Amino acid sequence: DIQMTQSPSSLSASIGDRVTITCRASQGISNYLAWFQQKPGKAPKSLIYAASSLQSGVPSRFSGSGSGTDFTLTISSLQPEDFATYYCEQYYRYPPTFGQGTRLEIK
């Protein structure tokens, strides 16, 4: 299986900050990379697919980049509703696999 490693595992930030989360794949996955947001007790929400394409309805302060093995999720100006856990996922090869998650907390 392709291993996905996120960094950092947790992050503290303030409202209005610019935040970047990194995801690294154990082998090249082209741009077959998705990002999800999960709040406590809730289902994940799909944010980004194909490394940089926003799902419908996702605010433009979210952006994704990268190709090959290294990817980033950036939130340009943190809003109160953005504090959550974020997961990356590769879907280049079966089975799809997820990173361990990055918990974004309020400073």
Added chain:
Amino acid sequence: QLQLQESGPGLVKPSETLSLTCTVSGGPFSSSSYYWGWIRQPPGKGLEWIGAIWYIGSTHYNPSLESRATIFIDTSKNQFSLKLSSVTAADTAVYYCARQPRPDYMDTAMTVDHWGQGALVTVSS
């Protein structure tokens, strides 16, 4: 608006079979554009893809669960289901059903664009 809703027993005994059903409403179900999948999350842990089914019944499974998991579909009811046999405490998790856009190429996998709310299944005697 597309909605997916899981249903099934919340408590299963060890060695028995876990059964869950997902009912889809508000969007196309018998479409060649989508697979319908299951993903689980043990309490306090990360996400694990279980498998997915296409509207004509073809399936993909995670090799780690393939010997115990079966996914089937009932297009007349807009439902798809998961059975996981011989469960242990390690199968305790929130189980999510999901819509997964069909891959562009045969050898690439699929991601998720819509999730159900999730159903907690506890394996305990």
